[in-house]
Amino acid sequence: MASVTAFGIDHRYIVIPAMALSVGVACYSSYKLYSERNDRRHQNVYETKKLLSEYLVFHYGQPNEILKYDFGPKDALDFPKRCADLCLKHYKPKAGVPARAFDIGCAVGRSSFELARIFDDVVGLDYSQRFVDTCNQLKLDGLINYSIYDEGEITTDLTARVDKTIHRDRTRFIQGDACCLPADLGQFGVVLAANLICRLHHPFDFLWRMGDLVAPGGILVITSPYTWLAEYTERENLLGGYYNKDGQPVTGFMTLLKSLGPFFDLVDDINMPFFIRETARKNQWTVAHATVWKRKSN
Template identity: 60%
Template structure:
């Protein structure tokens, strides 16, 4: 046993290739896949990122910040995103409700939406994330390994809260910019930290009026607006540039322009989140969350 920040961990030394579980389906998928790979997306297929997102979504406070100090208010970001959606949902009594979590990663927000919503679909481009989400859906838990330092790992288990009805949830792999046509209509759509990682953000935004056709339906978007050419060609950035008139176009301005004809902005809030990389290296980021109601 060793101690980090007062927390005991059992360390094991294992190769990186062995730190994730349940990826045989992903290996077959990558071997036979013929579709074009979206720029920048391969980073999300690494075992390192899978581990980071499992602890980001399901990690305990002690696993994430094993110190007496740190930004504890930045924890449970996926749960807080779902709660922001549910805060604004106003279904009529007896209504059958549907939610879409696009860019769901390993699924915490998807599960949390199922506390209230009858049917929730989680979609992510990363096959490894979806494989993990499906294991959690089937078993309710999934063991994984956390990098502590170099090739030193500790063991952890991601667990779906037992009071959530997992039968309300389904996961599938998909491209947010080319969603299948038969998804149907939803009462709420969540896209957390997705918009600045899309290869064509406007394609995704243009589909939202079809996904949320009913007046009063809710759209929640969060994003740190970290526009990167590795994910999105600079000519397609929604914000983060200065236009020909010298005006600084932010991501929020881009959203207002694209969504304004169909949606009304009802709330915006700064939402911090914390991503653990190792025992001593982490990311603290503030996402801009916007809530929109279908006109």
């Protein structure tokens, strides 16, 4: 078992064992009060029709549905598919590496479905029950109707569709907390955490489980714009975006290297832009840092 203290601050540390211990009832109990408090803070956002429509067009929208202008960052479209493609680029099927994938923070499921082109079993997990219900409807029907906001109350009706060539029956979707994952998930050949770590209340607990969930020889892909916000993560739990006791800056990437290094090799890191449509004229352009890690042999 290896222990790493992050940058000299005793309360910022993570321990990643070669095979993590089972997570029991105590884990869930420890987050109960936090979840109840933060449900009130975030539920009105992540369970709203407006945010659901933004994620549906982000995941499944055609280029002309997301960006109606001849100009604009077209290379930032299709981010969930590009995340799945990055996983598939680095995953090499071989004996002992399960043909299973885990999409943590799956939102409305595009990456999960794309991974099902290759993997026999794909698990998508999200904290939002509304997102999970949407994934399950897409799995069942292959499509879902929704509306995007253009201006004020003016909307446009669209349909999100899963590619008919994808084996939707290979996917399953569950609601859960990425900081306290179920103990009976098993191991995976690929774990994807897209734009997740800077939205977690205890991100070190999430990283701690990766040594258990990713099979030796398997791939872990983490993307993040490193937007550390107090509304999601209390300062003492941040992975980066602060100065340590010596006045030196600590970035999220530095902490990932320090925390994952004992059991993972960094095999790639790239910048991945993404584009979120809010209205016809107001949108978000962001650049995520994508890091690809290969689980070391036991």
